[in-house]
Amino acid sequence: DFAKIDIFREERAGKPEAVFGEGKSLEELVKIIEAYVKEKGRVLVTRVKKEHLEELKKRFGNARINERARTVIVGDIPQPFAKVAVLSAGTSDIAVAEEACETLIFLGIEPLKFYDVGVAGIHRLLEPLKKCMEEGVVAIIVVAGMEGALPSVVAGLVDVPVIGVPTSIGYGTSLKGFTALFSMLSSCSSGLAVVNIDNGFGAAVFASLIARVAKRGESK
Amino acid sequence: DFAKIDIFREERAGKPEAVFGEGKSLEELVKIIEAYVKEKGRVLVTRVKKEHLEELKKRFGNARINERARTVIVGDIPQPFAKVAVLSAGTSDIAVAEEACETLIFLGIEPLKFYDVGVAGIHRLLEPLKKCMEEGVVAIIVVAGMEGALPSVVAGLVDVPVIGVPTSIGYGTSLKGFTALFSMLSSCSSGLAVVNIDNGFGAAVFASLIARVAKRGESK
Amino acid sequence: DFAKIDIFREERAGKPEAVFGEGKSLEELVKIIEAYVKEKGRVLVTRVKKEHLEELKKRFGNARINERARTVIVGDIPQPFAKVAVLSAGTSDIAVAEEACETLIFLGIEPLKFYDVGVAGIHRLLEPLKKCMEEGVVAIIVVAGMEGALPSVVAGLVDVPVIGVPTSIGYGTSLKGFTALFSMLSSCSSGLAVVNIDNGFGAAVFASLIARVAKRGESK
Amino acid sequence: DFAKIDIFREERAGKPEAVFGEGKSLEELVKIIEAYVKEKGRVLVTRVKKEHLEELKKRFGNARINERARTVIVGDIPQPFAKVAVLSAGTSDIAVAEEACETLIFLGIEPLKFYDVGVAGIHRLLEPLKKCMEEGVVAIIVVAGMEGALPSVVAGLVDVPVIGVPTSIGYGTSLKGFTALFSMLSSCSSGLAVVNIDNGFGAAVFASLIARVAKRGESK
Amino acid sequence: DFAKIDIFREERAGKPEAVFGEGKSLEELVKIIEAYVKEKGRVLVTRVKKEHLEELKKRFGNARINERARTVIVGDIPQPFAKVAVLSAGTSDIAVAEEACETLIFLGIEPLKFYDVGVAGIHRLLEPLKKCMEEGVVAIIVVAGMEGALPSVVAGLVDVPVIGVPTSIGYGTSLKGFTALFSMLSSCSSGLAVVNIDNGFGAAVFASLIARVAKRGESK
Amino acid sequence: DFAKIDIFREERAGKPEAVFGEGKSLEELVKIIEAYVKEKGRVLVTRVKKEHLEELKKRFGNARINERARTVIVGDIPQPFAKVAVLSAGTSDIAVAEEACETLIFLGIEPLKFYDVGVAGIHRLLEPLKKCMEEGVVAIIVVAGMEGALPSVVAGLVDVPVIGVPTSIGYGTSLKGFTALFSMLSSCSSGLAVVNIDNGFGAAVFASLIARVAKRGESK
Amino acid sequence: DFAKIDIFREERAGKPEAVFGEGKSLEELVKIIEAYVKEKGRVLVTRVKKEHLEELKKRFGNARINERARTVIVGDIPQPFAKVAVLSAGTSDIAVAEEACETLIFLGIEPLKFYDVGVAGIHRLLEPLKKCMEEGVVAIIVVAGMEGALPSVVAGLVDVPVIGVPTSIGYGTSLKGFTALFSMLSSCSSGLAVVNIDNGFGAAVFASLIARVAKRGESK
Amino acid sequence: DFAKIDIFREERAGKPEAVFGEGKSLEELVKIIEAYVKEKGRVLVTRVKKEHLEELKKRFGNARINERARTVIVGDIPQPFAKVAVLSAGTSDIAVAEEACETLIFLGIEPLKFYDVGVAGIHRLLEPLKKCMEEGVVAIIVVAGMEGALPSVVAGLVDVPVIGVPTSIGYGTSLKGFTALFSMLSSCSSGLAVVNIDNGFGAAVFASLIARVAKRGESK
Ligand SMILES: Nc1ncnc2c1ncn2[C@@H]1O[C@H](COP(=O)(O)O)[C@@H](O)[C@H]1O
Ligand SMILES: Nc1ncnc2c1ncn2[C@@H]1O[C@H](COP(=O)(O)O)[C@@H](O)[C@H]1O
Ligand SMILES: Nc1ncnc2c1ncn2[C@@H]1O[C@H](COP(=O)(O)O)[C@@H](O)[C@H]1O
Ligand SMILES: Nc1ncnc2c1ncn2[C@@H]1O[C@H](COP(=O)(O)O)[C@@H](O)[C@H]1O
Ligand SMILES: [Mg+2]
Ligand SMILES: [Mg+2]
Ligand SMILES: [Mg+2]
């Protein structure tokens, strides 16, 4: 009888086969990866410790490893069906931006990367945004720490959905990402929604759902 | 020379002609509405005081007034080009949900409303979600106060983008909406992004940008 | 004269002989355990460091050690006189759930365990709750981190006391358990009370007092 | 098909037919009360404004009104099947304590009231607790604001479940009830669980579920 | 003997004869103004209630009243000896910006005003900044609420000291100005220092001390 | 001329020659100790690391070392001229209590110690308080972490000044001592003042100033 | 039997017969005052509303009313047996300072008042402190809002106990008194203890206990 | 076309060629330093780890290393064109003060250092301030942790701009620098602006912009 409740099973297809690596031992990771690969053919692992990355590389020969993103992908990478831009304000925000990019790639989306285009020199921002428009991105992910002003500035200039990812970069009043988070949520620009601090993964999944909806439109 | 910088003008077309009514006097509102109507043909006013709503009704005969939403629309309502669902957890969240709906209508999107479907009786939720899937909504806006659990539950069941709107409903540990906000951001479900507390307007603008991207796909 | 004030001595029998292991050296633990065993015949130690667990195993040959729970029980385990369910939302919450289970066992209560039944797939929850009702549990302990939504959902479906245990699992807006805590306290479902973050021990003691009261009824 | 999911309907019988009066107009209250009375025969309304209390008295002739508790009960009061003690630390906490008492009465439980027994004169506490033990209460609800120390002291002396209700009484560092709340949750006494600030209603519902479980035992 | 300690008396000349009007009655204000005028010839009063402004206008015929700034100046206005720019992000920030301007005027500084040049349309900002450079301002005061991003953007573009004034404008995560404050302090642009929330007065006094130092240079 | 301002020099005699050891290297500590001993004949060092304690023992042969307090006294211990009680709620609070005791001893005051008399068994408290009264203590220092209820209970029972010292003991809602701090400040008992979290030193200095005032009275 | 526990009755004599007027109706106040006067001969009421002060003046002809302090004393004022200084940093802090003074007078202590001696002109402070030393005060109460720096400065200059009273005066980062409170507790000067925000009453009671201890010394 | 927007290039000359060393590896640092030196001739690196300082010393033979400041300067030091005072409250604040001094030196400004002049002995402050006035400093940087009172006291005595730098020194209620920060912002003295916690670098850059403005005046 209870099986009946799972009418939404196929509807959940958009959510990736992903594993949160933090706090898991190498053995646990290996076991989970093998289970996923066996059942679904592929898996994405995020927040993997430096020392585990190398070990996993050895065990899963053809795995795709991204050291800055601290991610591992085992299994096939699909052909991209859409484009999403990923901007980062500072160089320290790149780890989170790369996590978003790897997740996008895993989900069949091509990331356009524009890093270190922060508000301390706003003119650096214009070329990338022009490029975004030309390439027809379905969403722009903006990763920013410290004062987190970049997503507000971007959302004031474009008409695609902007997804803000606050990062825990900064000290003192940066409050480990809360200032950037609150700054984005309080933004006087509309067209901006946010995810948790350092959650590059979540931003990419959200962007991929937008891409799916856009594709659904396309295929009508 | 500076005009050159406004290359994004047409790109900002997605953002609505909207006025934030809070703290503005009746005279200020009338003047701003007239200016907008003259220049753009239409305008949306949000957060209008009870006493101002009636006065504006008198002055702008064919204005669309929504008392629960505390909004005023002067000018034409476009034909809807997409559907977005708006769910509310409790009855007290309806004011914010209605602000979202009026903004959607102003932006040419048909809202599907499902109110009072909160987690204290999770079975009430299934029928609405089935309906959402059948109607092909491009996004689901979920408005919830107190513990703010509803968006997490919804995002765990569907594969369209879910936009969480925390409300300031509740007392004590509800922290005027911050518990609902943090709850949504910490959600163990992916596919969920959020806007500021009580910001039904912002959620609707964001959903409309998704709809525009989806339509762009369609028209390819 | 002052002895007179201890009229409640026998009334406090419900509180377990327990030791909080955090910050205590191995030598201190051994001394305290021996003192308890001598005087009361038995003792429960919680929050024991990994390295101490093994040493205590050696010193107290027949001790019951639970590594995930980080607990040690020296002395007899009583026959269970009641049942209490222990649910966990995620796999990371299991350590706290196991602390609750070991405390229940120490107090003569059989725990029914249902782990990883979180709100990101709410249908996983129904089978366990049906089982709880059939088995006649006197209370349900629900352990959840991140957004902490599970206890609210459970309390909306059952009519036995639900004891929420927020955990410090999560990052960013999870606020080391405070978001889960406030979420549970703000819950729109009634029939839910909570204990401190990560306090599986306290939840179990509280549940055991409910069981005692229920048994008192029974024996009338 | 979806009806199938409501297998828990009868299990939810323990939750009271209650209405949260805050923010509702007199007309809304009257309509809701009439609907409940028609369908269920009875209803409890909490957090009713002073001016509404009198009006409701007039409209529902035999309603039970408690001005300090700001509650209204329309319909029959059941015969009590259990006893629960309600202690308050200060006189300012009495409003919340009375809300708990009215809810208990509505749910068929006799409240034993002991008010103004706070920790600034700890000797005042002993007589009430002795009485509680003699009367066989199934739980003790302790309402306290400011430093919120009373529930910890009580839980250190008895072996029945203690339910702490922090109140928003106090100024400065009382933090509108958060200091009392955190104090109770951090308590070094076990056997204590808490509900939201000022939530006398929730404490009583929780106590009533304990009473139901105890009665279930009794009737075996 | 103690007089000796006041060697700094003449050094404090830079601080204005100013009165904080908040919480003072009309009678108190009149008395204080008269005392200042008698002793120093002039006075600035800030944070004056709407109803008091009119009364003070009547009593002090030639007083300079600014309703938006809620300020009163009695006595002579000095000839300006320097220029300071005052930018505001939104229209709601203008009250605080005007308080800064009135204080500057009182201190002999000409304010250059550029209002509503916020980051939701960053191109609006360039013309004003070019003007600032041409006019040779000694400092730029930037008033911004909500996400408070404007001062960071400005400080990234100019080489004069930028003084950020966060305002309490906004709702939810704006936190009554704390998000703007922390955003400014966390700014990745250097050359920015801040004053308390809504403290237009303090920003102007600080700017005037910079002007004094610059003038001191000039007169060498 | 400036020497004139130091008229208070002799008035500051009550403040101890003390050094805060945290963050100082062994070499720095040795140098400072030698300087103090040379100039004043004696010195108290607090917050000394475990590894430094042993080294200092070797270098200053007749130093008084307290390992639990993490303090070092070099130089003579004066004859006690007054008594102060030091109570601790739990065993984990003892380190802070001992810091207070060592400071008292350094300042010529005899500490009466009563440890582990917390509110989870309030009857343990009465004997110590009776003793305090009999011995004529001039103040009672109460050290407590977690819910910090003990000082409130004590201040409700005695008529000498009670000095509360919150400790950072506890987890979750204990908030590293802030819950205990706020609890003490919000106390419904009067006759209680507090110092910073874990500041046993400060409590003792304050108590010693009371003793000095009392002695001044005595010698009249 | 329970009477036995009240062995501390006479020890509590130091605590005043005082009533917290906030939130109490005129009728309640009158009833409580009459009860106290009948039983104890006298009473102090604090935090009395403006409109109640006048009414109480009428009903209790010889009552001592202090409008700035918002206090009422009915019954005899004792002869002073000690002196305590009361300093205030700003003029807005005077209400709290006066509450402290009235409480001191009620308790038989002569207050020496020095108002508006804040740190923005530190030289104003020296004369008052010299006077304090000459008059032999047993304690100094320092009332300060905003940055709350005054108690730290005072405690660095004198050798009697300093009791800090933070006030809720200020805006923005003053955090309704928490900045002043934390500032005092973090003070690098020792010899300072604090009470709750705006708690002039508590500071005075604490000072009176010091005076009692000092007098006890005297009478030996 | 976009190059046009960089009209402000020359205006940004005031901002230093600086690198934030935290989180960067030795290799990254070496590469960045070489790049800067090649392009600009010089560079300042801040927040360099102890172990990196020595290595950089070896690689860049004539580099200026300051161990307390944890800074490295490679390239020429300009002749000073202005003076700025740097005061520190305690000895633990010196690291941050030294970061400010090195940045000043790098920017062509001579720092006047006055360390350990905190408010616990306010008389130590007067000599330094007199010196500041005599030397004609263009600004005073005041570094203070714990209660952060020193900048308020200084700003109350002088008429040059005071730049407050809160430090993360202290424990408990010092809140890692937030109490000092809020204290400075709430200061009742005007003429004070602040930068982020521990941001000695930012304070110095800001002071250097004041010096530039002053020099601009001079050269007119
Ligand atoms: N309810 C709302 N919540 C947040 N932002 C709003 C709301 N209504 C309008 N806005 C935004 O406020 C801007 C206008 O602000 P104003 O100039 O103060 O009327 C619009 O362009 C919208 O982006
Ligand atoms: N995991 C736990 N969490 C909270 N309290 C505990 C825990 N384990 C033991 N306790 C309590 O701590 C008390 C003993 O503390 P201690 O004297 O420090 O060992 C016991 O009586 C229990 O009430
Ligand atoms: N444990 C402590 N907690 C707070 N302050 C202390 C402590 N120990 C010493 N102090 C104070 O710190 C000052 C010395 O600080 P320092 O110069 O850093 O050694 C002394 O004058 C004392 O007032
Ligand atoms: N100690 C510091 N605190 C704050 N900002 C700094 C510091 N040192 C350098 N910076 C800033 O950081 C920028 C360089 O950051 P990065 O690219 O990460 O090296 C410089 O342009 C400075 O504005
Ligand atoms: Mg950034
Ligand atoms: Mg809800
Ligand atoms: Mg969870």
Ligand SMILES: [Mg+2]
């Ligand atoms: Mg109380």
Ligand SMILES: [Mg+2]
């Ligand atoms: Mg703004």
Ligand SMILES: [Mg+2]
């Ligand atoms: Mg304790």
Ligand SMILES: [Mg+2]
């Ligand atoms: Mg002040």
Ligand SMILES: [Mg+2]
């Ligand atoms: Mg300091």
